[in-house]
Amino acid sequence: LPYGSAGVERQPEGVVRAPEESVTEAQTLLDAGRPFHAHEVFEDAWKSGPDDERGLWRGLAQLAVGLTHAARGNTTGGARLLRRGAGAVEEWGTESGRVRPHDLRLTELVGWARELADSVERDGGPVDAVASSPRLRGPAG
Template identity: 65%
Template sequence: MNRTPRDRDTEGRARSARPRDGLGRPLPYGQEGIARQPEGVVRTPEETLVEAQRLLDAGMPFHAHEVLEDAWKSGPDDERELWRGLAQLAVGLTHAARGNPTGGAALLTRGAQSVATYASSTPHGIDVGGLTRWAQELAEELRRDAATVPAAGRAPRLGVSR
């Protein structure tokens, strides 16, 4: 059998080198894509939120999810659920913008539940209540209308001041 070797990173883990569009969908090899976010970058919470908001505003929630995932994986244990929930909100918006309302609604609901546990505080200036409402409203809209939404036009505000 003649197989094309899988793309691998420097540690030998499988990584797709295919270019991707702004919503993280793979494009054909040789086509111009959007640069992926580097993995494993440790940022301060403020740097993470500013970069994630920039990407959300640009209509690139998949890329924002990657930034938030880094914070989830590298952050303190008592904040992991917060960062995981924020990453789920971003990937929920990704699915909604890709035309997958069922997956989008499920991830938005799961992400809202995760961040809601932080509602009694405002960690790092994050608008937990506003994000929870945004996610619940968008999830309900997706369930009701099964529509594709514009990523930038429906991006949430994380609560970070510019």
């Protein structure tokens, strides 16, 4: 936010949610143009979830904070975090053998993140956080 602007209330931290609740809440926040808040939901899942899913939730948090940076005009940081998150999500899916945990569209999310990173580097920023937000789950394609 520009200096002197009214702030936005922070997302509560340390909330333990079921995975489906985390995904639903994060999608609602992404749809509202609040990717940093979605990042905090994913971070809660990363810190409180099962050890074998930490890489997934960490990667999703990186995607959301990458979108945050891109929306704020930080093209270098945004692209870097989008690519890092895409790699983590892709690696997690490959290592775990699970393609769609919690009905997440992992393949599509990886593609979305890499395309947005390319676009941000090519065209600059900032990007519109609402228009650029991904669909986290649902039918593939």
